[in-house]
Every structure is written in structure tokens, then in C-alpha cells.
Amino acid sequence: MSAFPSSLEVLVEKFASLPGIGTKSAQRLAFHFLSLPDETAQSFINALQEAKNSVRCCTVCQNLTDSDVCAICSNPRRDERVICVVSDPKAVAAIERSHEFGGVYHVLHGVISPLNHIGPDDIRIKELVTRVAEKDVDEIIMATNPDTEGETTARYIARLLQPFNVRITRLAYGIPVGMSLEYADDLTLMRALEGRQAF
8 A cells, every 4th residue: 555645656656757767856856846835836837738838849950949940040140051960959958058159950859779769760860851952051060979879870861961062070079978968068069069070
């Protein structure tokens, strides 16, 4: 017999299903949520529902936005001829923190990973190829994580884009192998962007 009411058990299970949240952390979050004043708890619930209902992918770069075209793609000061390809929206936020990149992005929403049954058709590669084919693009910066899946994805995309006569570069290895971009500090990201090389 459980020590908690069934609705609390369900809440703990939901928190525990989030990435990086274990059972004890899930229990702490659930207890904290229940201790919130009703108005604060309802505000939290509303924020979750609003984000889930309004956030979608930008029709241009596939980054998360609450409009058809994201703020980066609609910014006339960004260089549309330079596209930085990243695996997820967290990487966009990490690179933007460096304040060194003036181009635009393309978010793949994953990487090729045969072990996890993720192939090229499961991520946003087709949208990138279409974009390069239709736009005047000078450079593609491959900014997937420097791990096996990231390298595999970068090489696959580079081969696909060869016929378009576009310069393809890779972030320099100021970022340690196996490290996720979201955890890189601003200086490391700045040096990686500055030291990118032909792919």
C-alpha cells in the first residue's frame, strides 16, 4: 500500500518522466508544487498549457517559436546567406549567448543515430536541403555536437549539400569531444565559431 494518495503518486511519476529527474527529485517537486498557493499553482499550470498550445516550429529554420517565423529569421540584420545547423533548439540558445554569430540557423531536432533507430528521414534534413536549393546560401556551418552521432549527421548533410556548391564548415574543436553545446561557456563557443574550418 502506498504512503501517498494515488493522485500524488501520478504527479510524482509525471515529474520523474522528465529528463534528469530521479524519483527523489520528482517527489520534492511534487511536494513543492502542492505547497504552492492556489494562484501560483494555477499560474504554473497555465504557463505549461500556453507553451504547449502556442510553441511550434519556425517555418524557415525549424527553431521553436510562437509565430510562423521566429525572431531570428525575421530579423533583417541577420545574414541569411550563412546558416548554422544545430541538432536542437538548446544549441541555438547557447550560440546566441556568445553574441558572435550574425547568421541564421537550421534546427534538425535530433541527430542520425542507428542504435536509437533515428535515420535521416526522422530529423529536419529535407527542410535544410530545400532551403539551400531555394535560397542564395554562401556557407553552412555544421554545429552538431562533436560526438559520434553529431559527426555522422554532419558528414551525411555535407555529402547531400555538395551539389549546391556551398561552402561547408565545421565548428573548430574548442568544444570538448562528447560535450553538449548547451553546457559550453561563452568563450569556448566564441572561439569555436571563430576557428571553424572547411568540412
